[in-house]
Structure formats: structure tokens, C-alpha cells
Amino acid sequence: MQASITNHVKKHINPTDDEVAEFCAKLKERHITKGTFLLKPGHPVKEQYFVIKGCLKAYYMDAKGNKHILQFAVENWWIGDFEAFYKQEVSTIYIEAIEEAKLWALDTESLEEVLAQAPIFERYFRILVTEAFISQRKRILSSQEKNTLERYVDFCASYATIENRVANYDIANYLGVSAENLSRARQKLKKS
Numbered sequence: 495m496q497a498s499i500t501n502h503v504k505k506h507i508n509p510t511d512d513e514v515a516e517f518c519a520k521l522k523e524r525h526i527t528k529g530t531f532l533l534k535p536g537h538p539v540k541e542q543y544f545v546i547k548g549c550l551k552a553y554y555m556d557a558k559g560n561k562h563i564l565q566f567a568v569e570n571w572w573i574g575d576f577e578a579f580y581k582q583e584v585s586t587i588y589i590e591a592i593e594e595a596k597l598w599a600l601d602t603e604s605l606e607e608v609l610a611q612a613p614i615f616e617r618y619f620r621i622l623v624t625e626a627f628i629s630q631r632k633r634i635l636s637s638q639e640k641n642t643l644e645r646y647v648d649f650c651a652s653y654a655t656i657e658n659r660v661a662n663y664d665i666a667n668y669l670g671v672s673a674e675n676l677s678r679a680r681q682k683l684k685k686s
Contacts (some may be wrong), residue, residue, distance in 0.1 A: 496521070499544050499598055502570050506621045513612035520604035524597040532589040532597075533575060539585050541599040542574030543567075548595025549659045553667075554587045563668040566592075568656055572622060592660060637670050643679040645669045 496518045524543065524601050526532055532550065533539065543550075545567050552565040552573055564587065567573035575583060575585040581626065629652065636645050649669060650657060657665070666676040 496566050498546055498570055498612035502544070503615075503618055507614050507618045509612065509618075513614055516612050517608050517615060521598040521600055522609055524599045526591045526593050526595050526597070528594050530591050532573075532591065534588055535584070535587050537585050539575045539583070541601045542572060542576065542605075542663050543589075544572050544598040544600070545569055545573065546596040546598060548597070549592040549656065550589055550595055551592055551660070551664060552587050561667060563664060566653055566656055566660060566664075566668065568653065568659070576623075576626075592664075604632050637646045641679075642669065642671045642675045643682055645671065645677045646683070647677060 499518065500514055503509060529590055547569060550567045551563055553561050553563045555561055564574060573589060575587050578585045636648055646669060649665065662676060663673045666673040669676065
């Protein structure tokens with residue numbers, strides 16, 4: 495079961511077997527059922543999560559009660575309230591299981607121990623943060639310059655295995671468009 499996280503690590507860095515073992519020893523397995531919240535606003539954030547199996551979504555609710563989806567996470571993706579995790583603050587977001595999920599949890603103390611004992615993991619997490627920053631910037635630019643169809647095509651490229659796992663209205667929410675506009679874009683795509 496640690497093969498998925500080990501492969502993910504080795505895609506980004508070249509650690510020794512001992513460094514990988516040190517990292518994997520700090521992970522704790524978590525199981526959550528569909529519809530369960532992994533995190534809610536106001537709760538302390540002590541862990542970040544690597545998805546072994548399943549699908550989750552991270553979102554926040556604005557002052558008017560509108561949901562804004564920030565991220566989906568499927569197999570081999572990390573999810574968490576990273577700002578709260580690194581600043582050791584309470585969460586401002588929800589993380590909910592769309593499907594039953596199996597996760598690896600990494601707590602703050604364990605992360606610090608790994609970084610001290612196997613500094614190559616500083617590079618691993620820096621690469622992940624850089625990739626997330628780039629992805630977020632692309633998403634912002636996409637929402638400003640692309641139409642619904644173009645955004646949807648980008649979404650499918652980023653989340654290749656997710657389209658049939660997530661409700662249409664959640665994908666539309668993530669893209670910042672109405673469910674009706676997304677349906678029309680999907681129809682156009684099928685015709686072309």
C-alpha cells in the first residue's frame with residue numbers, strides 16, 4: 495500500500511531506501527466514508543493527506559452561504575488546508591469525501607522530523623508547493639481569459655480520471671460557471 499506514495503516521491507526526488515522508509519514510517523493510514531468531512535472550518539489543522547484511493551473536494555463557504563470549490567483530490571494527490579497546516583491555525587475550509595477514501599496522513603511534528611532526518615524531502619515538498627502554485631495561477635488566468643469549453647478541456651487535462659466521479663454541478667462550481675453552461679460545453683465537445 496505504501497507503493498503509491500513511494501512512487502509519487504520517486505517521481506519528484508531520488509531518495510535512498512532508508513530515507514523513503516523514514517518518511518513512510520511517519521505516515522498514518524486514515525479511512526473515511528463518502529460524505530464524511532475530513533476537515534471543517536474552525537478546527538485545528540494537524541495533518542495533510544495523500545490520497546491512496548478515493549476522491550475528495552476542498553471548498554469554502556462565503557459570507558452569503560455560497561460554496562466555492564478550491565480543489566479535488568484523487569489517487570496520488572495531496573489535500574489539506576495547507577495555509578492553516580503550515581501556520582498552525584484553525585481551518586477555513588471544508589474537506590469532504592466524494593467517495594469512500596483511503597489516505598496517508600502526515601502530521602506537523604512527523605513532517606518536521608522527516609525534514610530534519612531526510613533533508614531531501616525539503617525538495618519534495620518544495621516541488622509540490624511549486625506545482626500547486628503554478629496550477630493555481632493557471633486556474634486564475636483560465637477563469638479570466640477562457641470560455642467555459644476551454645476551461646472544461648483544461649480541467650479534464652488536469653483531472654483526467656475525475657469527470658465521471660464528480661457531480662456536474664461540482665465541476666461547474668470549480669470552473670466558476672453555471673451547471674447549464676457546463677452541460678452545453680460538454681455537448682459541444684461530444685459533437686466535435
